[in-house]
Amino acid sequence: MRIGILNSGGDCPGLNAVIHGVVGAATELGWEVFGFRDGFEGLLSPGDSLVLRPQDTIGILKLGGTILGTTNKGHFASRIGASGVSDTPTEVIRKGKQTLDDLGIGALIVVGGDGSLKTALQLYRQGWPVIGVPKTIDNDLQATAMTFGFDSAVSTVVDGLDRLHTTAESHKRILVLEVMGRQAGWIALWGGIAGGAKVILLPEIPFDLGKVADFIRQRDASGLHSTLVVVAEGVRLPDDDMVTIDEKTGDRVRFGGVGDVVANRLQALTGKETRACTLGHLQRGGAPTALDRILGVRFGVKAVKLAEEGGFGRMVSYQSYHVDSVPIEEAVHQLRTVDPAGEMVQVARSIGICLGD
Numbered sequence: 339m340r341i342g343i344l345n346s347g348g349d350c351p352g353l354n355a356v357i358h359g360v361v362g363a364a365t366e367l368g369w370e371v372f373g374f375r376d377g378f379e380g381l382l383s384p385g386d387s388l389v390l391r392p393q394d395t396i397g398i399l400k401l402g403g404t405i406l407g408t409t410n411k412g413h414f415a416s417r418i419g420a421s422g423v424s425d426t427p428t429e430v431i432r433k434g435k436q437t438l439d440d441l442g443i444g445a446l447i448v449v450g451g452d453g454s455l456k457t458a459l460q461l462y463r464q465g466w467p468v469i470g471v472p473k474t475i476d477n478d479l480q481a482t483a484m485t486f487g488f489d490s491a492v493s494t495v496v497d498g499l500d501r502l503h504t505t506a507e508s509h510k511r512i513l514v515l516e517v518m519g520r521q522a523g524w525i526a527l528w529g530g531i532a533g534g535a536k537v538i539l540l541p542e543i544p545f546d547l548g549k550v551a552d553f554i555r556q557r558d559a560s561g562l563h564s565t566l567v568v569v570a571e572g573v574r575l576p577d578d579d580m581v582t583i584d585e586k587t588g589d590r591v592r593f594g595g596v597g598d599v600v601a602n603r604l605q606a607l608t609g610k611e612t613r614a615c616t617l618g619h620l621q622r623g624g625a626p627t628a629l630d631r632i633l634g635v636r637f638g639v640k641a642v643k644l645a646e647e648g649g650f651g652r653m654v655s656y657q658s659y660h661v662d663s664v665p666i667e668e669a670v671h672q673l674r675t676v677d678p679a680g681e682m683v684q685v686a687r688s689i690g691i692c693l694g695d
């Protein structure tokens with residue numbers, strides 16, 4: 339048996355752990371693994387792939403990024419977000435399948451987020467032997483309680499907040515940290531709680547900056563002169579949400595910048611010196627945490643098991659401490675966002691964190 343693996347979409351810490359798991363488990367079965375470079379693009383003529391043997395994966399567990407490369411653009415179109423998928427052209431699908439057939443690939447493991455898994459689903463429906471592995475720092479995929487990469491991103495947020503905490507204290511300032519996550523507030527919520535933020539603004543909970551300013555004034559009056567504010571990049575301000583919109587589809591395609599706007603407004607409202615910091619791609623790079631490495635390896639091993647069982651069209655998923663699988667279509671029909679009434683939000687409220695509502 340020969341199997342293929344590719345990473346697609348944005349990178350995230352733990353991708354190499356999946357490759358490590360896949361190569362290890364496949365080798366134990368006596369199988370050969372082909373890694374395709376730069377996502378689905380590696381399937382197009384003349385094909386860009388390499389054979390992955392255990393000796394090729396030595397030392398990769400601790401590496402961020404992916405040794406295979408990835409892309410969130412290219413010929414295999416998929417639109418990220420809740421609004422659906424733009425189909426990959428038939429001719430592109432035919433060419434990619436030809437590469438698989440020429441190499442005698444019996445299963446293709448696609449490691450990707452929402453958009454890439456939508457593409458994987460389309461290819462499965464066209465007869466490709468596809469197995470999905472969920473990947474995203476945003477942790478916003480349905481049908482899996484956690485994706486690898488999320489814990490590493492949250493750790494970076496916590497490290498950032500720890501650093502901002504000391505300088506905010508010294509200068510009695512408000513410090514606003516903008517974090518990733520697209521339309522989902524998981525990174526902001528988990529990172530904010532773990533890093534000791536006093537205000538967390540989420541896309542899922544409409545907020546009023548006037549209320550945030552009141553909260554900060556009360557802190558000041560009680561002798562607490564610095565405040566850490568975490569802002570999820572996908573929050574919407576009534577008049578200016580700093581998101582790039584795709585002119586054709588109306589989709590929100592690129593996030594970034596809202597932290598500066600929030601900081602300027604809080605400074606104007608409170609009269610307190612305020613600074614903003616955007617963590618950006620620091621959250622995507624660097625070594626994965628131990629948890630993400632373990633999750634990545636487990637996902638890789640499970641993907642090989644699915645290949646062995648002929649579980650095509652399924653995606654590896656993590657539920658209640660177990661690695662299992664679900665049909666890919668169950669995972670991609672909608673994003674998993676923070677439940678405003680959920681336990682983590684309650685925890686934040688219980689410890690006095692202001693959510694601006």
Ligand code: F6P
Binds near residue numbers: 475518
């Ligand atoms: O989906 C992962 C993610 O890191 C988001 O949190 C962020 O908005 C986006 O990707 C950034 O994408 P790019 O690397 O294409 O700018």
